[in-house]
Amino acid sequence: MVKRPTESGGEPSSSNCRASAGVKARHLTFWATSMKFQTCFLITALLLSSCASTVPQAPSVAQAPASPQVSFVDLPKFDRALSTSLGASFKTVNIAFYEKVSPNQVPERLQKWLSAVERSGGAVRVNPPPNEITPKDPLFLISLLGTLFNSVKNLAQIKSDLIFDAAQGRDALISLERNAQGEVIIGKIEFIRK
Numbered sequence: 309m310v311k312r313p314t315e316s317g318g319e320p321s322s323s324n325c326r327a328s329a330g331v332k333a334r335h336l337t338f339w340a341t342s343m344k345f346q347t348c349f350l351i352t353a354l355l356l357s358s359c360a361s362t363v364p365q366a367p368s369v370a371q372a373p374a375s376p377q378v379s380f381v382d383l384p385k386f387d388r389a390l391s392t393s394l395g396a397s398f399k400t401v402n403i404a405f406y407e408k409v410s411p412n413q414v415p416e417r418l419q420k421w422l423s424a425v426e427r428s429g430g431a432v433r434v435n436p437p438p439n440e441i442t443p444k445d446p447l448f449l450i451s452l453l454g455t456l457f458n459s460v461k462n463l464a465q466i467k468s469d470l471i472f473d474a475a476q477g478r479d480a481l482i483s484l485e486r487n488a489q490g491e492v493i494i495g496k497i498e499f500i501r502k
Contacts, residue, residue: 328359350379377402382417387471390421394474394499400498408493413472418497424472425480429463477502 374396378389380403393401409415411434414422422432478499485495 337495374398376400377404379404380415380418381406382415387418390499391471391474394454394478396484399501403497403499405494405496408495411482411492411494414494420469420472421475421499422480422497424475425478425499428473428478430475430477430479432482435481435483437484437486442485475499 374393376393376398378386378393378401380386389393390401390403397418403418426432478501481498481500483495483498484492
C-alpha cells in the first residue's frame with residue numbers, strides 16, 4: 309500500500325473527505341444552535357414560572373376561619389368549620405341553628421359529632437328548657453337519650469373520619485327551649501373544653 313501525500317499532513321485529501329468534513333461542520337453548527345435555543349427556552353420558562361409563583365392564591369376550601377359560633381347547615385362545610393373552631397383556642401364553641409330541630413330528630417351530622425365527644429371520653433349533657441324543673445312529658449328525656457344513643461351506630465364511620473378528632477377533650481351541652489307552640493326544641497349545642 310502506497311501512502312499519498314496530503315495537503316495538511318493528515319488524511320488523504322479527496323473530494324469525499326472534504327464533503328464529509330463540511331457535513332460534519334454543518335451538523336455541529338446546527339447542534340450548537342439547537343442547544344442555545346433549548347437553553348434560552350429553559351431559562352425563559354424558569355423565569356416565567358418564578359414570576360407566576362408570586363401571585364397570591366385564594367384560600368383553599370378546607371381553610372374555614374375559626375369562630376366561637378358555628379351555624380349548623382347539613383353540609384360538609386359545617387364539619388370543616390366546626391373542626392377548625394374546635395381546634396382553635398376557644399373554651400366554648402356554640403352551634404346555632406337556622407331552623408330549630410326537635411331533640412328527637414337530631415340530624416345525623418350532629419349525631420356523629422356527639423358520638424365523637426362520647427367516644428373520646430367526653431360527656432353529653434342535656435339542659436331542660438329554662439324555668440322548667442322537670443319536663444312536661446316524663447318520657448321526653450328517655451326518648452332524647454335514646455336518640456343520642458342511636459348515634460353509637462355511627463361510631464364505625466367516625467373512626468375512619470379524622471375530622472372528628474377535633475372533638476377530643478370536649479364535653480357537649482345540649483340546651484333545650486320551648487318554641488311558641490310549646491314544643492321542646494334544641495336552642496343550641498355547646499362544645500366545652502374540659
